[in-house]
Amino acid sequence: MSVVPPGGTVGILGGGQLGRMLAMAAARLGLKCAIYAPEPDAPAFQVCDSHVVAPYGDHDALVRFARGVDVVTYEFENVPGDAATVLSGLKSVRPSPVALSVIQDRFQEKSFARERGIVTTPFALIDSDASLQAALKSVGTPSVLKTARLGYDGKGQKIVRADQQLAAAWNELRRVPCILEGFVDFTRELSVVAARGQDGQVACFDLVENRHENHILRTTLAPAKAPQRVKAEAAKIATQLLGAFDYVGVMAVEMFETKDGRLLVNEIAPRVHNSGHWTIDGCAVSQFEQHVRAVAGWPLGDPSRHSDAVMTNLLGPEANAWREYASGTSTAVHLYGKGEARPGRKMGHVTRLFPLGLRPDA
């Protein structure tokens, strides 16, 4: 256990909206934040105590950054391994670079889960012509080809409708290591955002339902309407993964629910997650604060929900309608301080609250 008390400094790699909301949560607890990001106008810089503008590969800047903080965390899973190594030689990095490196690779991630008896979507590695043929046999088509590393919100992905399209799709992804994921006949996507403290304590926020458009999260419904059995199963999966990674911090587990009520793990995010944004307004302690508490060695907060919530992302120019959203009943508007409202860019979100049990079916 190493504790960062009030007045201490949490260092965050990444200056986007997640880093920004982490910084604001840390400030609530009397902690200072230092943000490290390559963009000179990173949104998180607007709300932090200090910041470093430098590429993630800048060894000297990383050392300077580490010297000014008490613990390091990150807002995104694509932290270069070298940066994590440099930093972890100087300060605690949480979640650990080991968990990060497994989750950074879709094949390792799913293999890790499968080895622990957690059911995932069907998958196979493609890193050679031979493994491509093997993947066609084990997973088949229709399926989705994804680069094993990097990629989010549908980037670095190709849908493969027929076996003979696979080789071409892999060529288009430049024959980098990929995984082929079988189509799952799922009814909806659910996710659990959960945290594990340095003492091994786990706290799960309620299971939620996520709806996507064009591979980007559009809406999260909290809580998911689901039988208690499904909720318990989802929390069990998240708890199991957190323990297996000896994880410290917030993790999101995205799952598909099949028609017969089974849960298949689709993706693990080793960080705060868009599907947990509703917790800022729906819980006494948000996912952002929970993550800060965990990495700073504080007790985890009570994750219970005081209200039902519907969280909707504001993408690109949708954020221009801030005035209408701001007039809504029981509505919290969150804007991320980003300059240009490019189509599809996450500019903010709105959370509408409802008394417990009274959320309309959307």
Added chain:
Amino acid sequence: MSVVPPGGTVGILGGGQLGRMLAMAAARLGLKCAIYAPEPDAPAFQVCDSHVVAPYGDHDALVRFARGVDVVTYEFENVPGDAATVLSGLKSVRPSPVALSVIQDRFQEKSFARERGIVTTPFALIDSDASLQAALKSVGTPSVLKTARLGYDGKGQKIVRADQQLAAAWNELRRVPCILEGFVDFTRELSVVAARGQDGQVACFDLVENRHENHILRTTLAPAKAPQRVKAEAAKIATQLLGAFDYVGVMAVEMFETKDGRLLVNEIAPRVHNSGHWTIDGCAVSQFEQHVRAVAGWPLGDPSRHSDAVMTNLLGPEANAWREYASGTSTAVHLYGKGEARPGRKMGHVTRLFPLGLRPDA
């Protein structure tokens, strides 16, 4: 109407916990904050986009500050009149310096209310030996002698138990203009935190009950347990005052409730207020966000309460128990990033949430 859209900058005079929580609320809305404060380590500096360290009398610094912001507001009522004048020549200052100057003076403040038919605690001005004698006649003793200007949390006040003590008490306060306030046989202190937008729209948070220790707020119970008639009367008083001042922003009205259920206005605060801190966790839109919305020309947010709340201030070394508070059920911990935990200093607060109607009687 002049609107500061997302991306614009709100300037805040004062860098204490109120400025800090205002800055965090502005950031939620995608607004930047610039803080002006004389202390080089003002807590609000840790969470803002830019800041100026200078005395409030530094004309050049005020001009520089005003140039970098789109609207000016303040966290405390004791903004020097000169500073308000300089700033309002350059940018909109909200609430207006006129309201500020009336409320800065306890005598003017109470006279303003009384002239509008609002019942206050009994009071009289003392600025000469003759007015001292008149005050003894009209208000009498036991009573409290307060400097008309400055003073908060019991500073600049003397209790006067008998007529013959008054002259000495006034001498001790250096014969500055004072008001003598009659003791009121009240059952409890209540307050309303309310906001008025640039369009004249008013939104009142629920009436709350405040409990003090040593003249410092200890606990706020939200909502106050009170008949609907009393709640409506309190909201009416706040709405009337906001309108009379043509006020823009958040105002707090402290009232005494007498045994027979009457409300007497005790004090007006032209700013966000300690008795409104519970709104951060108990409402979708907090008093801080509401103030920012008003001064930035946004629509006011829905002030309705999603949870009952008990807010407790952490004074001085009490904040050292942050770990216990952080472990509480449905509890939000707020620490202000202040260095030294001097006895009585407001270091933070905790808000415990309860389902509507289920707050225990504390």
